[in-house]
Amino acid sequence: MVAAPMTGQGKTTIATGLMAALGDTRLAVSGHKVGPDYIDPGYHALATGRPGRNLDPHLVGAERVAPLLLHGARGADAAVVEGVMGLHDGRIGTDGFASSAHVAALTRTPVVLVVDVSRMSRSVGALVRGMADFDPAVEVVGVILNKAGSARNVAEITRSVGLPVLGVVPRDERIASPSRHLGLVPAAERQGSARVVERLGEHVADHVDLDALLEVARSASVLDARPWEPAAEVSAPAGGDRPVVAVAGGRTFTFRYTEAEELLTAAGCEVVAFDPLEDTGLPTGTRGVYLGGGFPEVYAGELAANRNLLAELREAVRSGIPTVAECAGLLYLAESLDGHGMAGAIPAHARMTKRLTLRYPEAVSPGDTLLTRAGERVTGHEFHRTAMAPGFGDRPAWEIDGAPEGFASPSLHASYLHTHWAGHPELAARFAGAVHTAPAVAAAPAPGPSPAARTTGAGVAPLADPLRHHGDVEARGGLLDFAVNVHPGQRPAWLDRALREGLDHAGVYPDPEPARGAVARRHSREPAEVLPTAGAAEAFTLVARLRPWKRPVVVHPQFTEPHAALEQAGHTVTTVLCAERDGFAFDPAAVPEDADLVVVGNPTNPTGVLHPAEALRGLCRPGRLVVVDEAFMDALPGEPESLAGERITGLVVLRSLTKHWSVPGIRAGYAVGDEAVVRELARVQTPWSVSAPAIAATVACMGGEAGAEAERRAKEFDGWRADLEAGLRGAGLEFVPSRAPFVLVKAGEGVHARLREQGIAVRRADTFPGLDAAWVRVAVRPPETTRKLFDALAKVRPGGFSG
Template sequence: MVAAPMTGQGKTTVAAGLMAALRDAGLSVSGHKVGPDYIDPGYHALATGRPGRNLDPHLVGEERVAPLLLHGARGADAAVVEGVMGLHDGRIGADGFASSAHVAALTRTPVVLVVDVSRMSRSVGALVAGMAAYDPAVEVVGVILNKAGSARNVAEITRAVGPPVLGVVPRDERITSPSRHLGLVPASEREDSARVVERLGEHIAGHVDLDALLEAARSAPALDARPWDPAAEAAAPGTGPRPVVAVAGGRTFTFRYTETEELLTAAGCEVVAFDPLEDTGLPAGTRGVYLGGGFPEVYAGELAANRGLLAELREAVRSGVPTVAECAGLLYLADALDGHAMAGAVPADARMTERLTLRYPEAVSPGDTLLTRAGERVTGHEFHRTALTPGHGDRPAWEVDGTPEGFASPTLHASYLHVHWAGHPKLARRFAEAVRGAPAPAPAGRSPAARGAVTGTRPVADPLRHHGDVEARGGMLDFAVNVYPGGRPAWLERALRGSLDHADVYPDPAPACEAVARRHARRPAEVLPTAGAAEAFTLIARLRPWRRPVVVHPQFTEPHAALEQAGHSVTPVLCPEGGGFALDPAAVPEDADLVVVGNPTNPTGVLHPASVVRGLCRPGRLVVVDEAFMDALPGEPESLAGERRGGLVVLRSLTKHWSVPGIRAGYVIGDEAVVRDLARVQTPWSVSAPAVAATVACMSAEAGAEAERRAEEFGDWRTGLEAGLRGAGIGFVPSRAPFVLVKAGEGVHARLRGQGIAVRRADTFPGLDASWVRVAVRPPETARKLIAALVAG
């Protein structure tokens, strides 16, 4: 055992390096870790080429520690056990229970102490002597001096230390391990992990007496125990197909015990790993799901972007596929994590906190669940910096210290608590039994949602780029595209046709600048005509090396897509359904240097108060307000287009209200310095002559009167549509825009398409799922056809 007087002495460096050095010397080595830690065993696995394993009396019981050591070391020439904390440090108030010393005594393993001597001399002798004499059941057989300095000081320490000095390891900054909020960065997340472990092996081999260490290992007496056997704990049924249990892996989900998979395999299941960052669906034939621990908060944006897998996972949980989720898995199943939309399979939101939760509790099952029976007790551990709101459902998974925690049902068990199933094998048996009893999977291993039966279309490869015009093609009755359904005014037609008379010269955007400036009582220098709002979003994405760009969702996805295309990592902030999709400024991180928000918002139709949007402004932050549909509201309430404020710009689009989406006309208006910088990154002549002409025409007094008439007409149509939905008992979000977000239920989108009616699927908007559709406002006679189709079922 590689142990230490206290944490921070270099145990992991020495233990992983020793494993790698012994393997390089031609030995088969097994790596073990005292305690519940998942990260160190990942480095052990790299060093040994075998699974890293844990030895923890609290998690598995004293009687299983030696059998688990023998199981993990089966066929190995040497077993190296890395200790935890200080040699005698265990559970608080339990007299060293589950400490390194406790495990060393249970397994009769000789101990080598690693001591950081960078700030000590002869005192090392006193420290080691005290550690060695403290517990007669623990045999300290040697010392490795870590971070050693001068030869004179090393000689002084060596004379003072009683047990043999087996190695003198100098400091080497090249092999330090990076850390994060819960400790070391897992090996699977470091691109150079293999090389780091290789350097550790070389470093230790050059400064530690491997022969002396092996001689100390040979002094360990034989254990009076039999190796742990997963087949004896969870015997498989007779013959028959092995149902697939999908186990989350990759960089995000690195925390799970090897014995868990061995138990499931012994119980007759086929364990198949999938990567939530890379795989677009669950493994073929999935009949059970296991989501372990890890760091989903680090990859929340990437996890949220894989919407196809999230939809399939949500459908799997809702349809009763047996699912176990621990800690990170719980966060992945939540509605949102730090504002990023997750699977939405449990009704809770998760956020990072300053407080670290670290405990080693005994938990009680408050009722019968997928894994437990009422009153049963298990030992486990929690280690996280997130908080869940609410913290539990109507049927909690556990009571921990008298407090309900997690979510449970006959097919779901999700909580923060990590449990080592080798210590509680009945959990594995029950899960395997539920998996074997689950319905056979659909062909190709896809849930109805993933196959497109819910959405009516194939899964969208790039949800952020999906647009409603795709849904309305092929002669469908169009409720999918938010373009005014009437014809263009005669004055606009004349302006567009007249612009072709000047097609032989390059377009000049100056008239458009001046017209927009007059319309909003601004200076021309505060206006930048653009090829629609889409170009404006691209310009903003390219404007600066944004440190933390935020997009408020659900909203039009183009700004999010543009930022990602420019190489930025976007932080989504979700407006929750429970709050009516209203914007909470406090949800926007203070360090955000770019915030994009729609007003009124597409697709929710929510109009945020100008005071709330204005409150997002901060020194050093750019706030971008997408007012693409503001001209469809009578009087344009809550608009900020006429307000001069540093760090604020407004985007407008003319394509929807004036039925000219093929012209691509829009503009940016706001902070003059920002507008000037945007103009510098704009492609010359990107705004065509017809777009310039359309912009000028749509800023006229005649256009203002027509815009107001159309806005009032939209309002009347929307009132009628919402009344029809209300009368039919169909849920919707009260709207101020020329569209309504309708909660029609999963499958409605497909059914309407089958009847020749196109509505906009909403599951491509972050924060929404396939139960929502967006419906464009249409004249009453057209809207009645939609209502009738919805009511007909």
């Protein structure tokens, strides 16, 4: 067992590296984790090529710990058990029950202590000797010194500990593990996880005496227990078919115990994984659904965009398909999660909170359900930062400390509580029994395109890549365009003249310096603080490629291009949602402290909300880049709350000329901000990416004539938007008060498609993380054009329209 005096000493690093290093010597290795944790076993599985296993007396009973160790280690040459917290830290008030020491005693496993010695010297000896002498039932046989410094200090520590020093491991920042609000990022979500584990193995092999560790392992006593057998706990119907149990997986649902799947298989079910981010339907022949734990809050927008799967899952639950949902699964079945539409199979809404719920309870079943019988008791654990309102239905799944929790019925069991079915095999048996008698899920028909969509070639069905969806697709086919946020007026004569003159320079490679100088003068900056770009889209790509971001954050709902660019560059994006209940206002405190990149729009597309400059300034701190997308700022009279003229370390502002100047075909924009960052962006920019016409347009739009015309257009937009919002208000339609040349309207699900049938294109908003199909974005247009939208709404909305 690899244990430690306290948490944070490097147990996961050393244990996972040890598993990989031993595997590299051609030994078969099994990995185990003390406690309920799901994340560490994911890394163990990568290191060993076998499922990671948990050993938890609270969850499975002390009598099953040794049998489960033998079951998981079947066929292995060596088993490595990673401890939890400090060696003797267990369930509070139980004298160390379920601690690493308890598991070591139950399995008669020798313990090697990992100690972070970066801030200690001879005191390590006192610490280690105390740990070794505290409980005679626990055999501490050696020490690995982690994050070691000088040779002199290592020698001093070695003389003090009184136990064999089996390894001296120096600090290596390349193998640091990224974390989020519930601990480490799961292996399935990290780009390059396999390479990280490989480096861990190399690092441990270089600094730990593997032969000495194997001798320690060989000294372990023979266990007088029999391996756990799933077939001894449950039985399969004789001669029956093998019904499919669909088990959620992928990056979002990474938390489940391997033994649960083994029990279902032994009970005659066929376990088939599906990915809620990628698969548009449940597996063929599904007759049961298991939704485990994970991080749906991180991927809420993408989950919400997969509407066909959500519809099929909702129908499956409502039709009585046996369904088990734990924690993340509960959130996925809810009506919404942080404003994102989820399956809607449970009448509740979920949201992220700042409060961590962490408990190790005993739960009582208040009645007969899919999994339980009235009065039965189970042990489990909860670990989440979300809250559900309401937290339970008419038939709660559990009572915990006297309070009801979760939702249950004869075919559904959904709650925050995680249970280990090896400790409660009757839960698996009842679920499997219900699955055997259930009909197969009927696939939900995909929402088809409306008649207008069929004739124009632009469907309204869920999209394979919603982050890449753009309003110009919706406005094609002769529809009246309220979907694209480009000023509907003609370009000024001076801009057309500049574009034609730009073409005169098409015979030579473009020189962006005139554009750089013009932008610098416009914002009172130095030329070195400006980078002309091929529109804001190129700038987002440059930012994504700039650094190996550890925790990039995109504030949503907003223009999806930066999110898509980051994912395309191989980054895992953390989404911070502005909530509808707050008017989509931005709360800087919602940004994780370890975020090294934050992207936020101002004013934000599609909400039209203008965030205070002070809130955005407050995001800046050492080691973090803050990118503010001001693509629509020039459409606001006076450009309030703009940061384009401010010199702040770690801040870059992006601008686009596309919208306000009616030149979407001329990709023209720029980045302005921190000189050091701008210099980095320039280094990753493709040479000559900004065309001669774009350079000419940029110079023209920064000049004196442009300033007066930009202000006139901005005030014109204000008047048009006031007319649109007055009409929406008169119609009783909910909308978000806007400062941008568009308005986000809650028109109702299906209105987008019905407007197309009337020849009107508005921008569907369900492709923006945080919004669902009830929302549409409406571009601001002159009153006479807006009246045609109102006329169409009167025909497609129940009860008519009087605005």
